[in-house]
Amino acid sequence: MIQISGVSKIYTTGDVETIALDNVSFKIKRGEFLAIMGPSGSGKSTLMHILGALDRPTSGKYILDGENVENLDDDQLAGIRNKKIGFVFQSYNLLPRTSALKNVILPMMYGGVPKEKRLEIAKKYLDMVGLSDRLNNTPSQLSGGQQQRVAIARSLVMDPAIILADEPTGNIATAQAEEIMAIFQKLNNEGRTIIMITHEADIAEHAKRIIHIRDGKIVEDGNGHKQRKIRIKI
Amino acid sequence: MELTEIISEAANTLFTNRLRTALATLGIVIGIGSVIALISLGAGSQKAVSDQIQSLGSNLLTISPGSQTSGSVRSATGSNTTLTYDDAKAILISPKVTTVSAVSPELSRRSQVTTGGANTNTQVIGVEPVYSEVHKITVSVVSMTKVAVLGPQVVTDLFGEGANPTGKNIRIEGQSFGVIGVTESKGGSGFQNQDDIIYIPLTTAQKSLYGANYLSSIAIAAKSEDEMVTAQDEVGYLLLDRHNINDPADADFRIMSQNDILSTASSVTSTFTTLLTGIAAISLVVGGIGIMNIMLVTVTERTREIGLRKALGAKKKNIITQFLVEAIILTSAGGIIGMFVGIFTSFVISKLMSIAFTVSVGSIVLAIGVSGATGIVFGWYPARKASNLEPIEALRYE
Numbered sequence: 001m002i003q004i005s006g007v008s009k010i011y012t013t014g015d016v017e018t019i020a021l022d023n024v025s026f027k028i029k030r031g032e033f034l035a036i037m038g039p040s041g042s043g044k045s046t047l048m049h050i051l052g053a054l055d056r057p058t059s060g061k062y063i064l065d066g067e068n069v070e071n072l073d074d075d076q077l078a079g080i081r082n083k084k085i086g087f088v089f090q091s092y093n094l095l096p097r098t099s100a101l102k103n104v105i106l107p108m109m110y111g112g113v114p115k116e117k118r119l120e121i122a123k124k125y126l127d128m129v130g131l132s133d134r135l136n137n138t139p140s141q142l143s144g145g146q147q148q149r150v151a152i153a154r155s156l157v158m159d160p161a162i163i164l165a166d167e168p169t170g171n172i173a174t175a176q177a178e179e180i181m182a183i184f185q186k187l188n189n190e191g192r193t194i195i196m197i198t199h200e201a202d203i204a205e206h207a208k209r210i211i212h213i214r215d216g217k218i219v220e221d222g223n224g225h226k227q228r229k230i231r232i233k234i
Numbered sequence: 235m236e237l238t239e240i241i242s243e244a245a246n247t248l249f250t251n252r253l254r255t256a257l258a259t260l261g262i263v264i265g266i267g268s269v270i271a272l273i274s275l276g277a278g279s280q281k282a283v284s285d286q287i288q289s290l291g292s293n294l295l296t297i298s299p300g301s302q303t304s305g306s307v308r309s310a311t312g313s314n315t316t317l318t319y320d321d322a323k324a325i326l327i328s329p330k331v332t333t334v335s336a337v338s339p340e341l342s343r344r345s346q347v348t349t350g351g352a353n354t355n356t357q358v359i360g361v362e363p364v365y366s367e368v369h370k371i372t373v374s375v376v377s378m379t380k381v382a383v384l385g386p387q388v389v390t391d392l393f394g395e396g397a398n399p400t401g402k403n404i405r406i407e408g409q410s411f412g413v414i415g416v417t418e419s420k421g422g423s424g425f426q427n428q429d430d431i432i433y434i435p436l437t438t439a440q441k442s443l444y445g446a447n448y449l450s451s452i453a454i455a456a457k458s459e460d461e462m463v464t465a466q467d468e469v470g471y472l473l474l475d476r477h478n479i480n481d482p483a484d485a486d487f488r489i490m491s492q493n494d495i496l497s498t499a500s501s502v503t504s505t506f507t508t509l510l511t512g513i514a515a516i517s518l519v520v521g522g523i524g525i526m527n528i529m530l531v532t533v534t535e536r537t538r539e540i541g542l543r544k545a546l547g548a549k550k551k552n553i554i555t556q557f558l559v560e561a562i563i564l565t566s567a568g569g570i571i572g573m574f575v576g577i578f579t580s581f582v583i584s585k586l587m588s589i590a591f592t593v594s595v596g597s598i599v600l601a602i603g604v605s606g607a608t609g610i611v612f613g614w615y616p617a618r619k620a621s622n623l624e625p626i627e628a629l630r631y632e
Binding site for chain 2: 049052054055074075078079081082083087089093095097106107109110111115154158
């Protein structure tokens with residue numbers, strides 16, 4: 001489903017070249033629950049941006065759902081992000097002063113979902129994350145965990161193939177973080193592909209597969225639940 | 235995304251930042267407001283001037299002496315003394331002139347006028363009774379005596395406001411005149427003050443007062459407005475003939491119709507209106523730059539939001555439309571408010587200046603059109619800037 005082959009990303013600031021990703025290759029199959037781990041500066045955010053079609057690799061190939069992403073222009077990438085990828089960010093990134101319902105509707109406005117269907121779909125997913133009684137609350141009236149659940153509902157409304165979560169529990173208290181992870185588990189059980197970036201080992205343990213990345217290279221790629229004992233201490 | 239949704243979302247965003255929206259709009263309000271106020275005040279004063287000229291008689295022709303040419307030296311226009319009482323009489327009785335109904339010979343000069351302790355310098359016109367018919371003004375003048383009819387302004391200057399001078403004496407150039415009446419006020423604005431005039435009999439002016447046997451002007455009433463051109467030609471050729479001039483280019487007189495005077499006066503007011511409107515338009519440009527400034531701040535401030543929208547699938551045109559619509563709503567709202575402000579201002583000022591209050595449909599169309607266009611012009615750059623933000627850069631922005 002996702003095929004990354006020989007992907008490199010080099011940032012140039014003045015005369016200094018920084019290699020953020022160095023010839024990375026791997027595949028992700030449909031229905032996987034993958035965690036990408038690594039210390040800060042390891043290149044995991046860059047990898048996430050490339051996987052999320054937010055950025056293009058300097059070299060290498062990224063095939064998403066049979067489509068070669070490097071050949072697409074900005075607007076086509078926007079279309080890919082809208083329809084195939086659901087984003088969940090560390091800082092939620094909800095529109096301020098805008099109700100939960102309207103936040104969840106937003107991707108559908110750009111995705112050409114007919115107006116009369118949007119409300120129904122938005123309510124369905126807000127109900128799924130347990131917020132059917134908070135439809136009209138603005139982000140400032142919601143707890144961190146609740147805001148992240150709104151963001152998860154938002155990531156699902158276009159029915160994407162992949163959920164891409166960047167440190168989804170990074171700003172959330174432990175108890176609420178478990179609730180968030182439970183939702184991801186449930187989504188994965190329903191057959192959705194989930195890619196999660198994290199530096200927290202106990203969060204990564206929810207994944208079935210963990211890729212460790214360091215200095216722009218994959219240093220380990222293995223089974224999540226069995227990895228506990230041998231994981232690299234960061 | 236449908237347009238109605240974009241508009242309602244933009245309006246929502248603007249409403250959330252009420253104070254900023256109000257301040258950003260203010261520049262456009264002032265710009266459009268002053269343009270509209272000046273256009274309608276210009277139209278009003280133009281109408282006032284033309285009404286005043288029309289009130290002097292729309293079928294009026296004025297013959298004034300031209301410049302004097304002796305040898306190759308040409309003296310000032312109006313200095314000629316070739317226009318005579320006989321010319322005036324000839325115009326009236328000549329069989330060649332068929333379109334003239336009345337002829338008023340006139341001699342006017344500025345003179346020092348005194349009474350008791352007060353004195354003033356005003357225009358003294360020697361006229362015949364036919365003057366009131368030609369000029370549509372009520373003046374009763376008895377021939378061959380030293381009597382005077384005063385304009386209301388002269389009465390104020392010499393006797394104080396509201397005084398009744400009838401029966402009293404005034405001295406013009408040292409000679410005593412009995413006051414026999416006051417003209418009705420015709421309003422003092424415009425290019426000639428109709429109230430600051432003293433009327434005396436023509437023969438008195440010519441023989442006793444100024445010792446001049448010529449006229450300073452002859453006013454002619456054409457039989458109808460349609461016959462003005464014919465009357466102008468007939469009178470012109472008669473006078474050329476009487477003055478023994480073959481080439482009309484050498485004529486020692488000029489004939490002006492009210493329309494000639496009107497177009498001169500209107501061209502003056504319209505030049506002023508254009509000039510002032512131009513200055514007001516500059517304030518509109520300044521207002522537009524204010525909008526651009528605010529929109530640029532907004533784009534910077536909402537970088538994260540733009541990044542998020544792009545990450546969620548917004549295309550460039552979605553972002554451009556969103557910001558452009560916000561700018562257009564800002565300027566259009568400013569334009570509409572400015573329109574009302576301008577109309578109100580011109581209403582108040584035209585009442586104070588006692589001129590006609592007119593609002594042209596053109597200026598309203600202009601207000602809405604220009605303000606909308608301002609939004610597009612000055613909103614375009616910020617909107618493009620927003621749409622070109624890289625989603626990851628924008629999302630990282632703190």
